[in-house]
Amino acid sequence: MDLVREKLLFLISTPTYAFFIGAEILFSYIFKKHYYSTKGTLMNVWLSALNLGLDLLLRGFVLVFLTYFFQFHFLLIKTPWIYWMVILFAEDFTFYWLHRIDHFVRFFWAVHVTHHSSEEYNLTIGFRSSVFQPLYRFIWFIPLPLLGFRGEDIMLMYAITQIYGILIHTQFVKKLGPLEWFMSTPSHHRVHHASNIRYLDKNMGMVLIIWDKLFGTFQEEDEAVKFGLVTNLTQPYHPFKTIFHEWKAIINDLKKESSFKAKLMYIFGPPGWSHDGSKKTSNQLREDSKI
Numbered sequence: 001m002d003l004v005r006e007k008l009l010f011l012i013s014t015p016t017y018a019f020f021i022g023a024e025i026l027f028s029y030i031f032k033k034h035y036y037s038t039k040g041t042l043m044n045v046w047l048s049a050l051n052l053g054l055d056l057l058l059r060g061f062v063l064v065f066l067t068y069f070f071q072f073h074f075l076l077i078k079t080p081w082i083y084w085m086v087i088l089f090a091e092d093f094t095f096y097w098l099h100r101i102d103h104f105v106r107f108f109w110a111v112h113v114t115h116h117s118s119e120e121y122n123l124t125i126g127f128r129s130s131v132f133q134p135l136y137r138f139i140w141f142i143p144l145p146l147l148g149f150r151g152e153d154i155m156l157m158y159a160i161t162q163i164y165g166i167l168i169h170t171q172f173v174k175k176l177g178p179l180e181w182f183m184s185t186p187s188h189h190r191v192h193h194a195s196n197i198r199y200l201d202k203n204m205g206m207v208l209i210i211w212d213k214l215f216g217t218f219q220e221e222d223e224a225v226k227f228g229l230v231t232n233l234t235q236p237y238h239p240f241k242t243i244f245h246e247w248k249a250i251i252n253d254l255k256k257e258s259s260f261k262a263k264l265m266y267i268f269g270p271p272g273w274s275h276d277g278s279k280k281t282s283n284q285l286r287e288d289s290k291i
Contacts, residue, residue, distance in 0.1 A: 005156055013163050021123045024172060027124070035122045035171060039237045044124040046112055046239055051129030061154075062138045068149030070140055076148040084157075087149050088207070091141070091157045096211040098140040099204040102130070109271045110246035117242060119228035121193055126166030131243055165206045169193075175221075176258045184209045194225040195232075198291045200282035230272075230285070246271075 028035040075085040102112035112130045144154050165184075173186040180187065184205045192203040202219035205211050212218035235241050241248075253266040253274070262275035272281040281287065 001157065003151075009156070009159055009163075015165070016163070017123075020167060020170075022172060024123050027172060033171070035120065036276050040118055040120045041124050043118070043237055043239070043242065044128040047131060047242070048129050050131045050243075052135065054131065057136040058134050058138075063132075063151045063155065065138055066141065066145050066154055070145035070148075070150060073146055073148040075146075082151075083149075086147075086162070087144070087153060090144055090147060090149070091154060092161060092207045093207065093211060094140055094144065095112060095158075095161065095206045096204050096215075098137060099206070100215075100217065102133075103201045104270050105268055106246075106250065106271045106273070107267050108136075108251060113229070113246045113271075114243055116193060117229055117236065117245075118234055119232055119236070120229040121169065121171055121190065121225075123166065123169050124195070126169040144225035153220060154211075178211075178246050182210050188212075188218075190225045190227075191219050191221050193227050195230050196223065196226055197226050197282070197289050198223070199225070199286045200230070200285065217285070 027033070027034055066197050077086060099112075102108045107112075111132045115125075115128050115130050118125055118128060141154055141158075145151060168184060168186045168189045170186050171190065175187045176183070176185045179185055184203065184207055188203045188205075191199045194200075199219055202217050203209065203212050204217055209218065233245060234244065249264060254263055256275070258266075258275045265273050265275070270281045270283075272279050272284070
């Protein structure tokens with residue numbers, strides 16, 4: 001992403017975040033909603049800072065990586081408005097699958113779980129980043145330069161969609177009429193952050209909800225949402241246990257007496273899988289609850 005576009009995006013996004021977060025904090029206080037806590041907000045800032053630092057360190061490498069694959073592109077869209085429209089859909093589609101893998105493969109869930117581990121839900125949760133995701137996220141975007149999209153444009157579009165993705169982390173905005181049909185809305189994303197059994201691993205889209213509707217991960221918000229994990233953290237504000245607790249759980253599971261296949265499943269199977277039925281995946285929980 002060139003410096004001019006990066007600075008412009010920063011100049012637009014920073015006051016936008018400040019305005020909406022400030023307004024949400026004010027309304028939360030006025031209407032006694034208790035959506036914010038000092039410890040929770042500081043934890044979100046801490047996780048965001050770690051993720052941003054790693055992202056900045058890798059940015060040059062990621063651009064070189066994507067540019068390398070661009071030389072093998074087999075398609076090139078020359079009409080600017082079509083180029084940007086297609087890259088939006090292609091990037092959002094790619095993110096959907098990245099996000100879906102983060103939820104259905106435990107190795108990646110161990111990274112992503114920090115984003116879901118808060119029992120609070122407000123705009124700062126959008127900054128509660130999966131700290132180590134920048135280490136592998138770019139691999140999923142290899143198809144985009146092959147389709148003729150330049151590395152700096154892919155990174156710019158990802159940053160733009162991230163802005164939207166952050167702003168839908170709110171409880172104040174209810175349903176948005178026809179936009180609910182095709183956009184990821186605050187209502188859809190509340191479902192994504194819920195620990196209700198019927199809501200687990202649903203609504204993965206960043207900007208568009210059409211991917212969830214096409215690939216079977218869509219769920220309407222039709223019951224009160226309980227935020228957090230199925231089993232919430234005992235030390236929710238610990239700066240390191242919040243990041244590494246699932247890795248510790250994986251190690252503990254690997255120590256159990258089980259087959260080699262079971263050990264692979266504890267790493268690469270779905271979160272909640274167990275060889276002895278002591279834990280349940282989201283699909284097993286739904287089956288048990290007849291949902």
